[in-house]
Amino acid sequence: MDIAIPLFDRFTALDAIGPYEVLSRLPGARVRWVGLEARTYESDRGLRIAVDTTLEEVPAPEVLVVPGGMGTRTLVDDPRMLDWVRGVHATSTWTTSVCTGSLVLAAAGLLDGVRATTHWAALDLLGELGAVPVADERVVEVGKIVTAAGVSSGIDMALRLAAKIARPEVAQAIQLVIEYDPQPPFDTGSTAKAPREIVELVRSAALD
Amino acid sequence: MDIAIPLFDRFTALDAIGPYEVLSRLPGARVRWVGLEARTYESDRGLRIAVDTTLEEVPAPEVLVVPGGMGTRTLVDDPRMLDWVRGVHATSTWTTSVCTGSLVLAAAGLLDGVRATTHWAALDLLGELGAVPVADERVVEVGKIVTAAGVSSGIDMALRLAAKIARPEVAQAIQLVIEYDPQPPFDTGSTAKAPREIVELVRSAALD
Numbered sequence: 001m002d003i004a005i006p007l008f009d010r011f012t013a014l015d016a017i018g019p020y021e022v023l024s025r026l027p028g029a030r031v032r033w034v035g036l037e038a039r040t041y042e043s044d045r046g047l048r049i050a051v052d053t054t055l056e057e058v059p060a061p062e063v064l065v066v067p068g069g070m071g072t073r074t075l076v077d078d079p080r081m082l083d084w085v086r087g088v089h090a091t092s093t094w095t096t097s098v099c100t101g102s103l104v105l106a107a108a109g110l111l112d113g114v115r116a117t118t119h120w121a122a123l124d125l126l127g128e129l130g131a132v133p134v135a136d137e138r139v140v141e142v143g144k145i146v147t148a149a150g151v152s153s154g155i156d157m158a159l160r161l162a163a164k165i166a167r168p169e170v171a172q173a174i175q176l177v178i179e180y181d182p183q184p185p186f187d188t189g190s191t192a193k194a195p196r197e198i199v200e201l202v203r204s205a206a207l208d
Numbered sequence: 209m210d211i212a213i214p215l216f217d218r219f220t221a222l223d224a225i226g227p228y229e230v231l232s233r234l235p236g237a238r239v240r241w242v243g244l245e246a247r248t249y250e251s252d253r254g255l256r257i258a259v260d261t262t263l264e265e266v267p268a269p270e271v272l273v274v275p276g277g278m279g280t281r282t283l284v285d286d287p288r289m290l291d292w293v294r295g296v297h298a299t300s301t302w303t304t305s306v307c308t309g310s311l312v313l314a315a316a317g318l319l320d321g322v323r324a325t326t327h328w329a330a331l332d333l334l335g336e337l338g339a340v341p342v343a344d345e346r347v348v349e350v351g352k353i354v355t356a357a358g359v360s361s362g363i364d365m366a367l368r369l370a371a372k373i374a375r376p377e378v379a380q381a382i383q384l385v386i387e388y389d390p391q392p393p394f395d396t397g398s399t400a401k402a403p404r405e406i407v408e409l410v411r412s413a414a415l416d
Contacts, residue, residue, distance in 0.1 A: 012229070014225055014386060020222075021222035024253040031253065033255070045233070047228065047257065048258040049257055050256040138389065150386060151385070156393065159392060159394070168394075169405070172394045172396040172406045173396075175393075175402075176398070176410050178358060179307075179360055181397025181401065182360065182390035183346050184363075184367060185368045185383075186367070186383050188380040188384050191384070201378075201381045
């Protein structure tokens with residue numbers, strides 16, 4: 001099971017590492033980190049991940065996971081990235097994204113008229129790129145395309161995917177291995193739940 | 209707010225990236241990735257993170273986050289790492305760990321007779337190193353020492369910590385930014401909840 005995760009500058013670390021931590025534990029999984037060039041890519045908060053493999057060296061992974069981050073705003077205009085995504089999708093078993101990674105799928109033309117999600121602050125942008133934005137589902141599955149909402153939702157998406165790729169018992173075991181029994185200290189993880197002033201605090205960009 | 213996250217070979221990626229994604233968003237936060245040497249460190253599943261800074265270059269961070277992974281089994285015998293952890297703890301505001309990162313705190317002598325947690329499969333080992341292992345709490349706080357359970361629990365721990373370091377509203381806003389509204393597909397994230405056969409599947413080491 002070949003899994004490809006494309007990286008780029010200004011990716012969001014947890015977008016990529018959440019699904020990685022789950023999917024890399026599937027029996028027989030091989031995760032390939034790929035990039036436009038083989039070099040180190042820096043996340044939006046300064047983490048640097050080394051990438052040895054270029055996009056063209058992994059033309060046909062079975063699973064594609066596109067993470068998000070501010071860097072996607074550049075990627076949506078990058079013909080080489082979009083060509084690669086289209087090519088991968090032609091033969092993939094699963095084409096997936098986390099957070100604003102779905103903007104890249106949309107820019108590649110994969111989401112025209114398709115229900116999909118993204119980070120809550122980017123739903124309008126996703127619509128402008130041709131998708132049908134879904135605001136109230138954390139993971140949206142349409143055929144072989146699976147899009148997840150913001151950042152941490154990639155963990156939930158990957159566990160669902162793991163259950164489809166392997167037996168559900170394997171996904172359940174992976175959930176136990178990563179001790180994913182979440183106990184968030186607050187109930188502010190979505191715009192529907194967070195108080196208005198918290199939403200405004202985030203929208204004011206003081207935090208991101 | 210200087211935050212140090214030591215890396216080493218065979219760390220578990222999500223142990224480190226969960227808290228990183230939360231704490232790096234605190235206003236004024238500066239996260240330093242540090243290592244015994246300035247080089248690239250490889251996770252237990254092959255992810256490679258670049259580290260520019262040695263332990264000795266960051267002698268007094270305000271927050272220490274020690275991630276876990278199989279590599280901790282070597283670290284607990286590394287005098288340079290243990291000396292650094294002791295030195296950091298002498299002046300830190302918060303000394304924390306995720307997963308088997310607490311084994312390193314224990315080996316450094318910080319947890320003698322102190323309630324602490326770790327990955328569920330390492331609780332006995334934590335006890336052998338002098339701590340009082342706590343099986344049924346996801347985040348254990350004793351004074352300025354905060355230990356989190358396995359892998360994904362670092363997200364919960366970091367949000368709790370963020371609320372103490374900044375205002376609770378800031379932590380709530382960070383939770384919204386990372387859209388942490390978990391919807392795990394199964395209820396198998398702890399040994400208390402997972403069916404016996406899932407626990408056995410993990411213990412048989414087929415998955416880890």
